[in-house]
Amino acid sequence: MKKSGNIGKTLLKILTALGVIALCAVVIAVGFILGTKNRVSTAVAAPDEAVASEGTEAEVASDTIVDEDAEAPDAAEPTEVADATEEAAPAEGAEAGAEAADAVKVAEEAAPAEGAEATDAKASEAAETAPEGDAPAENLPAAEAGAAEAVETAPAEATPQGDVPAEKTPVDQDPLLIAALNDPNFWDGCPARQVLLLTPNPYSRPQTAIKKVNSLVIHWVANPGSSAVENRDYFESLSDGNGRSASAHFIIGLDGEIVQCIPISEMAYACKDRNVDTLSIECCHPDEDGKFNEATYYSLVDLAGWLCFRLDLKPEEILRHYDVTGKDCPKYYVDHEDSWQQLKKDIKARYDYLMEHQETEESEDSEE
Secondary structure, three states: OHHHHHHHHHHHHHHHHHHHHHHHHHHHHHHHHHHHHHHHHHHHHHHHHHHHHHHHHHHHHHHHHHHHOOOOOOOHHHHHHHHHHHHHHHHHHHHHHHHHHHHHHHHHHHHHHHHHHOOHHHHHHHHHHOOOOOOOHHHOOOOOHHHHHOEEOOOOOOHHHOOOOHHHOOOOOOHHHHHHHHOOOOOOOOOOOEEOOOOOEOOOEOOOEOOOOOEEEEEEOOOOOOOHHHHHHHHHHHHHOOOOOOOOOEEEOOOOOEEEOOOOOEOOOOOHHHHHHEEEEEEOOOOOOOOOOHHHHHHHHHHHHHHHHHHOOOHHHOEEHHHHHOOOOOHHHHHOHHHHHHHHHHHHHHHHHHHHHHHHHHHHHHHO
16 A cells, blocks of 8 residues: 555656656747747848848938039929019019000000101101111020011012101102102012011111112121021010110121011111111121121122112212211221222122113113
């Protein structure tokens, strides 16, 4: 019996030991599993940290690049300026509109008092005191799409020439100038030209009638490389009244194209006290020295020769702007007197040819 009790105690100890061993095994297993999970989490987190670290370095590098260009404005600044401009614009437009309306009202009230009182003496005085000058390079606009609508001269239609109000036309105006407005055949034989008349205005097309043309005056545009239409558009821009008065009857371009800005029966603002009895021809030039290229030169010879022929002018009496006011215009032909004399000879040769051709035609007509 005593022996059986000892055996029971021994089995109990064995079972207790086995239980302790089993518990330890469980604890060890749980610890192993938890340790594995931690190592996996650490391994996964490591690349994210590396990426984040690289992103931080990139941001630092980016900040460094921006700092090298410290003058560059923030992206928001232009937007703020644009918004401010857009908000201010309507107010300015409204004020300008109100001022314009007031100006129109004043002009309408003053018009009846001024209309019928203009005289030839006042027109002559305006011609003598009006400013003149060549188109400066900085004021020239680029050629506009409207130039494509330029109409080449059609001699059969004389009306585009004029629009001189009847009350401004002197009764003793040269019949040739009246014919330029009314005779469909007046422009026969004239070199091809584009008629792009300026809008009537006090600053570049005052619509003051010329009684008689006594000479032609040659100018340069003083704006190397500019076209005839660009210079014509500059004259047109003066109609806004920006403090300058200037224009010409004709402008000859770099390709020899001829643009007519003012009817030959009206005065242009080009050479001070000779505005009242001369026609002015502006010539484009490729370079600063002002020498006309071949296309411009020969178009000038043709046009000036024809005008002398048609208006009974003497080619020998053609003038430079310089001859009227002392201004260095046309520059190359002021600096080179021999070239100026040759130009006049070439114009006279063209004039002589037209005269001979006319005499031949008249002789043939008389024989018939």
